[in-house]
Amino acid sequence: MTKTRARQAATAGHSRRRVAQGALGGLLAAGAGLGLGELTAALAGGTSPVVGVGTQLIDRAPSAAKDWAVKNLGTADKPILIGTVLLAVAVFALLAGSFGVRRPRLAFAMTVVLGLAAILAAASGRSLAGSLFTRLLPGFVTLLVASIGILLVLRALGHRRVLAFGKHSPPAESPSVAEDRPTRPDTADLDDAPVEAAAPEGFDRRGFLATTMALGVAGVGGFGASRLVGGGTDESVRAGIRIPQPASAAPPLPAGVSVDVEGVSRFVTPNKSFYRVDTLLTVPKVDPRDWELRVHGMVDRELRLSFADLLGRPLVERDITLTCVSNEVGGPYVGNARWIGVPIAAILAEAGVRSGADAIKSTSVDGLTIGTPLAALTDGRDALFALAMNGEPLPFDHGFPVRMVVPGLYGYVSATKWIVDFEVTRFADFTAYWTERDWAVEAPIKTSSRIDVPKAFATVKAGPAVAAGVAWSQRRGITKIEVQVDDGEWQPAKLAAEDSIDTWRQWTFQWNATPGNHKLTVRATDGDGQVQTADRARPRPNGSSGWHNVVVMVE
Numbered sequence: 396m397t398k399t400r401a402r403q404a405a406t407a408g409h410s411r412r413r414v415a416q417g418a419l420g421g422l423l424a425a426g427a428g429l430g431l432g433e434l435t436a437a438l439a440g441g442t443s444p445v446v447g448v449g450t451q452l453i454d455r456a457p458s459a460a461k462d463w464a465v466k467n468l469g470t471a472d473k474p475i476l477i478g479t480v481l482l483a484v485a486v487f488a489l490l491a492g493s494f495g496v497r498r499p500r501l502a503f504a505m506t507v508v509l510g511l512a513a514i515l516a517a518a519s520g521r522s523l524a525g526s527l528f529t530r531l532l533p534g535f536v537t538l539l540v541a542s543i544g545i546l547l548v549l550r551a552l553g554h555r556r557v558l559a560f561g562k563h564s565p566p567a568e569s570p571s572v573a574e575d576r577p578t579r580p581d582t583a584d585l586d587d588a589p590v591e592a593a594a595p596e597g598f599d600r601r602g603f604l605a606t607t608m609a610l611g612v613a614g615v616g617g618f619g620a621s622r623l624v625g626g627g628t629d630e631s632v633r634a635g636i637r638i639p640q641p642a643s644a645a646p647p648l649p650a651g652v653s654v655d656v657e658g659v660s661r662f663v664t665p666n667k668s669f670y671r672v673d674t675l676l677t678v679p680k681v682d683p684r685d686w687e688l689r690v691h692g693m694v695d696r697e698l699r700l701s702f703a704d705l706l707g708r709p710l711v712e713r714d715i716t717l718t719c720v721s722n723e724v725g726g727p728y729v730g731n732a733r734w735i736g737v738p739i740a741a742i743l744a745e746a747g748v749r750s751g752a753d754a755i756k757s758t759s760v761d762g763l764t765i766g767t768p769l770a771a772l773t774d775g776r777d778a779l780f781a782l783a784m785n786g787e788p789l790p791f792d793h794g795f796p797v798r799m800v801v802p803g804l805y806g807y808v809s810a811t812k813w814i815v816d817f818e819v820t821r822f823a824d825f826t827a828y829w830t831e832r833d834w835a836v837e838a839p840i841k842t843s844s845r846i847d848v849p850k851a852f853a854t855v856k857a858g859p860a861v862a863a864g865v866a867w868s869q870r871r872g873i874t875k876i877e878v879q880v881d882d883g884e885w886q887p888a889k890l891a892a893e894d895s896i897d898t899w900r901q902w903t904f905q906w907n908a909t910p911g912n913h914k915l916t917v918r919a920t921d922g923d924g925q926v927q928t929a930d931r932a933r934p935r936p937n938g939s940s941g942w943h944n945v946v947v948m949v950e
């Protein structure tokens with residue numbers, strides 16, 4: 396090895412280390428910014444930078460991507476999205492920092508872009524909570540901390556005058572990169588950074604250590620502390636609420652609503668396992684003492700209802716099965732609960748609906764909007780401002796302190812969680828969150844049935860066997876279930892007792908399983924005498940249709 400090449404090799408190692416140090420510094424600067432931004436959001440309210448960017452991605456994601464996520468990731472879609480945002484930020488920050496060795500201004504600019512993204516995400520977000528200032532504050536903290544952080548890192552790397560505009564910002568006591576470039580003797584090797592070749596003394600080891608440690612502490616401390624102080628209303632506040640006896644209790648469950656078959660969905664879905672569909676990365680924890688529902692629009696009297704006010708009204712208790720429009724044939728996004736709430740019709744009567752109105756535009760605390768036909772709230776069905784679910788105040792995930800529940804309509808056009816605004820209006824005068832994303836404006840629930848047992852591709856013992864499941868057709872009820880084995884005749888299944896036309900209904904079917912593969916298909920008939928359609932439809936735009944079937948192996 397010649398002398399020059401040995402020096403070059405040493406220099407290359409040196410500069411690679413420098414790039415790695417820059418990358419680490421970039422990552423820590425961004426981390427400190429995000430951590431303290433997170434802490435600010437927890438302390439002062441406002442939009443967490445990570446959540447803000449994630450929410451923008453949710454709102455702007457093409458429909459196809461969203462459908463894919465709901466279908467393939469289920470409820471894990473949210474942690475996965477947050478993880479992806481964090482990973483993207485980390486990669487971006489690592490790059491920014493590594494560029495910092497040679498191109499400090501680029502590193503600084505990239506870090507500023509990160510901070511600005513946090514602010515922009517919060518500014519264009521749909522939160523109704525807090526003033527614009529509080530919403531943007533966490534993003535500003537992120538921008539400020541990350542920018543100062545990267546400047547300190549760059550300084551330790553030898554760049555003292557990154558912000559001196561119009562001039563170069565040469566590493567201390569050394570010529571700048573660009574000026575030094577012509578002296579490169581060999582083939583271009585990007586790792587062979589001339590900065591370091593020329594100015595290893597520009598690096599401030601102690602400054603770098605001190606800076607990275609401080610940034611690391613700020614980042615980890617910020618995230619950690621935000622977990623401790625943040626989180627909004629405490630669970631004890633929710634659990635401490637006593638829901639008064641309903642003036643109109645639900646009729647007792649008829650005997651025999653539940654079939655005795657292992658593996659069938661429980662008739663009342665426990666809150667813990669109740670499906671959850673919303674667009675939120677962090678669940679709002681609204682304080683019921685600060686909560687207010689504004690009832691306005693085409694009404695004679697505007698109302699402002701407090702939580703205590705609703706609790707003091709005559710309450711109604713009903714069993715209602717909720718269904719999500721995104722549910723595929725045979726899918727899991729359906730659940731049945733016992734709700735207690737204030738009849739929406741009573742509130743509408745009190746406000747006095749003006750003629751010409753045909754819709755409600757309701758808004759949740761996070762700014763999401765839902766459009767509901769006025770008729771569905773006034774035609775005598777049990778549409779509720781629900782306060783309780785299965786004997787407890789609404790869980791945070793399911794809309795605490797108040798949500799809408801309307802029998803017969805898919806959730807996205809009726810079941811507004813964390814509701815804060817209720818505007819009487821006309822469909823012609825607004826669009827809602829989901830309808831802006833190609834879902835139908837009006838969406839009654841389609842008659843559907845599902846085989847819970849046996850599971851698809853299960854192995855079944857030859858001989859007498861049982862199939863079982865649920866069917867729903869809210870507002871019409873289920874009057875018949877039929878099952879078909881392979882391509883045989885449709886045979887009647889046995890219906891469990893009916894709770895109400897607004898709840899799902901269980902069924903069982905005895906069959907003789909003969910060795911080999913068999914296909915079981917189910918179809919329901921509703922209270923109008925309509926047989927569930929065989930026509931397959933995807934969930935978009937107004938709900939899936941078609942018969943559910945499972946293939947099993949009998950041996």
Ligand SMILES: Nc1nc2c(c(=O)[nH]1)N[C@H]1C(S)=C(S)[C@@H](COP(=O)(O)O)O[C@H]1N2
Nearest residue numbers: 670671672673674719759806807810811812
């Ligand atoms: N604020 C808010 N309410 C919402 C939604 C939402 O995204 N945000 N999703 C709706 C949809 S699509 C459905 S199916 C139901 C689901 O209610 P659940 O999560 O309690 O099961 O809530 C509805 N209410």
Ligand SMILES: [Mo]
Nearest residue numbers: 719720806807
């Ligand atoms: Mo939904």
